[in-house]
């Protein structure tokens with residue numbers, strides 16, 4: 514199969530509101546990292562919700578188009594079923610369980626893992642993010658923002674998903690932390706062949722790790738192409754992408 518995810522002509526609306534997505538087509542080639550870029554309100558989260566079966570929860574509905582995941586139409590499928598089909602989800606806001614320990618949060622993700630494989634999978638997550646091992650028995654509430662994002666990713670990755678969806682990977686995090694997380698995701702992609710669709714406001718950084726990118730603007734795809742093409746595009750130069758978090762200055766200082 515060429516594309517793990519294929520979205521064609523997708524339109525989505527919310528109750529008492531116009532369309533949040535209009536005629537959006539996007540695909541994630543199997544084994545690749547794709548970045549979904551765009552300003553606040555562009556429709557990035559709506560697209561992730563549509564793919565991950567979470568639109569109902571937010572009173573959204575698909576008004577047209579199709580979504581195929583692993584060769585199968587998944588429109589209208591509930592999130593829990595999609596997770597069991599290998600779709601790892603890191604939703605907007607991360608939604609980890611703050612009162613639970615790091616380990617218990619990871620065990621939530623491991624609910625879909627065969628019992629005999631759980632401890633090896635946990636080890637793999639702790640190897641990927643050693644900070645989580647150091648804090649395994651602490652309540653998630655005590656983690657830094659970066660560690661909470663590692664935990665949200667770990668919870669999704671412990672099930673060894675075929676496709677990982679991440680909404681706002683870098684929101685609120687220091688550039689160096691974000692870079693470290695991306696580097697670990699690249700390791701996951703290289704070793705397990707995991708495909709990823711990552712929503713990012715920091716376009717500059719995302720384009721260093723993604724092979725392809727899409728720019729959403731007001732519910733429509735404004736531009737798409739390889740990371741190089743998108744980097745060089747006029748659409749990228751538009752101010753709405755907000756490259757205010759450009760990390761190079763901070764990194765140059767360290």
Ligand SMILES: Nc1ncnc2c1ncn2[C@@H]1O[C@H](COP(=O)(O)OP(=O)(O)O)[C@@H](O)[C@H]1O
Pocket residue numbers: 527528530533551552553554555556557558559560571572
């Ligand atoms: N639950 C909702 N109900 C009504 N409108 C919503 C809801 N969620 C998002 N929207 C609207 O849909 C549009 C796209 O929002 P969103 O997908 O959250 O964009 P982004 O993630 O790119 O910031 C915005 O106009 C937003 O106000």
Ligand SMILES: [Mg+2]
Pocket residue numbers: 557558559605680681
């Ligand atoms: Mg969003």
